[in-house]
Amino acid sequence: MTRYILFRLLDAIPTVFLVLTLVFIAMRILPGDPALTALGPLADQAQLAIFRERMGLNDPLWLQYLKFLWDAVHLDFGTSLINDVPVRDLIIRNLPHTAYLTIVSVLMGLTVGIPLGVLAATNRNKPADHIVRLYSLIGYAIPDFYLAAVLLVVFSLKLGWFPINGAGHGFWDGLYHIILPAMTLALLKSAFLGRLTRTSLLEVLGRDFVRTARAKGASETRVVYKHGLRNALLPLSTGIGISILATLSGAVAIELIFNRPGIGRLLIDAIHERDYPVIQAGVMMFAFFVVIVNFIMDLVYVLVDPRIRMKS
Amino acid sequence: MSKPLLEIRDLNVSFGTKDKPLCVVNDVSFSINPGEAIGVVGESGSGKSMTALSILQLVPTPPARVTGQVYFDGKDLLQLSNSELTSIRGKEIGFIFQEPMSSLNPVMTIGDQIDEAIMLHTDLSADARRVKVLELLRLVGMPDPETRIDVYPDQFSGGMRQRVVIAIAMACNPKLLIADEPTTALDVTIQAQVLDMMLDIRKQYNSAIMLITHDLGVVAEFCERVIVMYAGHILEDADINSLFASPKHPYTQGLLKSVLTLTEKQHRLYQIQGSVPPPGTIKEGCPFRPRCPVRMDRCAVEMPPMKSYGPTHVAACWATAEGVE
Secondary structure, three states: OHHHHHHHHHHHHHHHHHHHHHHHHHHHHOOOOHHHHHHOOOOOHHHHHHHHHHHOOOOOHHHHHHHHHHHHHOOOOOEOOOOOOEHHHHHHHHHHHHHHHHHHHHHHHHHHHHHHHHHHHHOOOOHHHHHHHHHHHHHHHOOHHHHHHHHHHHHHHHOOOOOOOOOOOHHHHHHHHHHHHHHHHHHHHHHHHHHHHHHHHHHHHOOHHHHHHHHHOOOHHHHHHHHHHHHHHHHHHHHHHHHHHHHHHHHHHHHHHOOOOOHHHHHHHHHHOOOHHHHHHHHHHHHHHHHHHHHHHHHHHHHHOHHHHHHO | OOOOOEEEEEEEEEEEOOOOEEEEEEEEEEEEOOOOEEEEEOOOOOOHHHHHHHHOOOOOOOOOEEEEEEEEOOEEHHHOOHHHHHOOEOOOEEEEOOOOOOOOOOOOOHHHHHHHHHHHHOOOOHHHHHHHHHHHHHHOOOOOHHHHOOOOHHHOOHHHHHHHHHHHHHOOOOOEEEEEOOOOOOOHHHHHHHHHHHHHHHHHHOOEEEEEEOOHHHHHHHOOEEEEEEOOEEEEEEEHHHHHHOOOOHHHHHHHHOOOOOOOOOOOOOOOOOOOOOOOOOOOOOOOHHHOOOOOHHHHOOOOOOEEOOOOEEEOOHHHHOOOO
């Protein structure tokens, strides 16, 4: 078991390294002069030169690369070119909001999606199944930025039930502020997870051991939840992982529309302002997030599937 | 004669649409007495498994349609609701499946799976149930049950898994044990071990057994009575001695002739020409007619009725009834 975790961790190292390298290369081939962007068109040549020197932009590329790696390993992302704040502080300020949005929307997606999938699978080709499938289709079809705008207009502007923007202060206010943005992200998740639950559960319910459970005298509820869903969790956990990761791309749009702080928002602003250190850090955060989620999912597999546990 | 434990009357199982039904079990009627061991033999596709599964309503409906009566202890099982059935499944009637590799839940320990069968039908405490599970594991010949109880099915071989499946079926000491080809998926040496073990259990528990198999050797060793099925029909139903001494149906005769014997010198093993017709291809008359060596014109028109050939022997064949050999 420890060995398995250790190997998974070792697996993550090359991924992180590769991501760092790609980020570095991408940043250097972007068009535009960071010094010019940072100081504005009014800066003279001398000021630009001082700025470049200070940011290490004059160093040979390999030295920049090594410095970059060294700093990244120490979680030192430099300071923002725009407002001179350490990037680390920006990340620390924004990351919890994105993490919160992810957690709440995934929980919403799970609590709606899985029961819907079970309902559809146990009522295959009956009205309940058709309704759930229609719901899934709608969930897939509506783009999140559009849904976000519709929800904002209806629930915040017209009905006044929810705040229009911001993240709120304190737990309850925070929860109040996150409901609409999380719901927006959760619709696609519940549609995706509902469909996935339906498919995997139907596949599992056709297997021989389900018949054995019935022959034992297990009730239908027990057969579906204890034997069916427990086995359907194996493919489902992959889907949950994908769904968590999908929050990232969603968060960019949602944080903008709801005017919430967060990594997605931070990244978009930084790209507009060509704030290199912040872009680098933001992309790295996303990449780390992917690596961490994948690592956690690998651990989840071990928990839900004893066969993997035995092999390791 | 005592009251039968299980009595099946006019059981029909069909798939397909109402207008074009594909019957896989046709008007099957037979009964099993308490403590009796009967064998149901026939080729693949003869409807043996379907008959067995529909006793406990384990055939998914739809797509299947099941009609007829299955009386068990005076109740018609086909009329019971799902919740009423759960108190019979596993408790009164145990079921052993053919495929040990896939009939156990891969994410539950074997102990938990046996325990579930006990838990569902008794009020025993967790500790008492564990003792019972260990007892069952010993009964099915599981070596070292104390450590094996917490093991997952994937860590076991087919033979060991089949022992677990049998332990589940025997967990509540059922009055009837339905075993659907319990040894077919196992290799020969393991087959013998599992069969011996089942014989032992039978002696201890005195359950009635319905053993589905295509192995006449197993039937001879295990059963008191045999039912021969073909394409969803029962063709012959006889006590074991009578059947082996003088089989009445040409199909049974063919089956017996195609068994390998060690005592006589044989050149080429007998085989019944052709194969089992797919469901729905033979609409009237005797389903065995196309492959029958003694077929008559009448066979194409009318299904022969069961005719008695002694107190415990019936067969459905026009030719035999008219004395054609």
